[in-house]
Amino acid sequence: MIIEAENVTKIYRTDEVETTALDRISLQLEKGQFVSIMGPSGCGKSTLLHVLGLIDDLSDGSYRFLGEDVSQYSERKRSAIRKKNIGFVFQSFNLIDELTVYENIELPLIYDKTPAPERKERVEAALEKMDITPRRNHFPRQLSGGQQQRAAVARAIINQPTLILADEPTGNLDSEHGAEVMKLLVKLNEEGTTILMVTHSMENAAYGGNVIRLHDGRIVPGEKGA
Numbered sequence: 001m002i003i004e005a006e007n008v009t010k011i012y013r014t015d016e017v018e019t020t021a022l023d024r025i026s027l028q029l030e031k032g033q034f035v036s037i038m039g040p041s042g043c044g045k046s047t048l049l050h051v052l053g054l055i056d057d058l059s060d061g062s063y064r065f066l067g068e069d070v071s072q073y074s075e076r077k078r079s080a081i082r083k084k085n086i087g088f089v090f091q092s093f094n095l096i097d098e099l100t101v102y103e104n105i106e107l108p109l110i111y112d113k114t115p116a117p118e119r120k121e122r123v124e125a126a127l128e129k130m131d132i133t134p135r136r137n138h139f140p141r142q143l144s145g146g147q148q149q150r151a152a153v154a155r156a157i158i159n160q161p162t163l164i165l166a167d168e169p170t171g172n173l174d175s176e177h178g179a180e181v182m183k184l185l186v187k188l189n190e191e192g193t194t195i196l197m198v199t200h201s202m203e204n205a206a207y208g209g210n211v212i213r214l215h216d217g218r219i220v221p222g223e224k225g226a
Contacts, residue, residue, distance in 0.1 A: 001067065002163055002194055003029035003052055008061035010047055010217075021047040023217040024061065029196060031162070034189040036205035037198045039214035045198040046167055048214065052196065053086055053165045054078035066162065083112060087156030087164045089185075091171035093148045095140040095155075102127070102136040105155045112159065126154040130184065146177030153184055157193070164188065166197040170204060182207050 010022040021044050029035060037045050050056040051063070054070060057078075063071045065081065073081075095104045105126055109119045127133040130150040140148055149169060156164055166185065170178030178201075186207050189195050197208065205211050213220040 001028060002031055002065065003027065003196075004062075004064040005052065006062045008048075008051060008063055009059050010044075010051055010056070011059040021217055022051065022058075025217070025219060027212060027219065029163075029194065031194055032189070032192060033210065034186070034195045034208035035197070035210045035212060036208040037196065037212045037214060038200070038202070038205055039220075041200075043214040044217040045214055047217075049165050049167055049196065049198050053088060054082050083108070083159065085162045087159065087161035089149070089152055089156045089164060089166040089169045091168035093140070093145075093152045093172070095148055095151060097140055100137050100139055101132060101143070101151045104140070104151055105158055108155060108158050122158055126158050129157075130154040144177065145173045146180055149173060149177070149181050150184065153181065153188075157188065161193070163194045163196065166195060168198055168200065170199075170201070178204070 005028070006026045007024040008022055008026070009020065009024055012019045012021060025048060037048060039045050047056070051058050054065065058071060061071070062069065066085065070078065070081065096107070099107070102123060106119055106123045109122060127136055130153055132147055132150045132154065135143060135147055140151070143151065164185070169185070170181050173181060182204055185195055185197070195208070197204070199205050
C-alpha cells in the first residue's frame, strides 16, 4: 500500500477566520493504481494532493506513506521522502525559464547529488521517453504548451518515483496536446508508476481506473476512494 489516510483533516487559521479545507478524508491507494480526484473549485482537491504529497502537513488524522506513519514528520523528513518517492506534475509546468529543457530535467538529479555520468544517462532516457530529444537545448519559452508539459513530466519521472501526483496536468493545454499528456501518464502507469491526478475533466478522469469525488472537503458519500 502506498497511501493510507484516515480521517485526514486540514484547517487553515488566521486571527479571525478558521477554514476547514479537508474534513476527515479517508482513502487508500495501492501500487499500480491510476486514481483521479474530481470536484468543484474550492472543494479541497489541490489541498488533498499537497497533504498526500507531503508538501503540506495535516491538522488531524493519520497518514501512512509506504507503510510509514508520516503524520507528525517535520518538513525536513517530508522533503527527504518526497525527493526519493514522489514526482509532481503541475498545471503551470513550473519549468525554470533560464534553464534549457535538458537542464530542467537534470535539476532534481543535481539536488540529489547523482554522479554526472548517471545524470546524463537518465536525462537522455527521459528525453527519449517523452519524445522531446530534439528540444533538449531549447528554453521553455521556445516550446509549445504540450512540449513544456512533456518536459515537466520528464522531470517528474527522472528520480524514478513510486508515485506521480498530477494537479490539472492538461489545464493549460488545448484538447490535442492534453490528450497527448494523458496518454503519456497512462503509459507510465502501465509501466508500473502509481498516479493520483486532480482534474476537472470527466474525459481525463476516465483514463484512470477509479474516481474520488470531493465536495466541501469531504469525499462524496458512496465514493470509496480506492
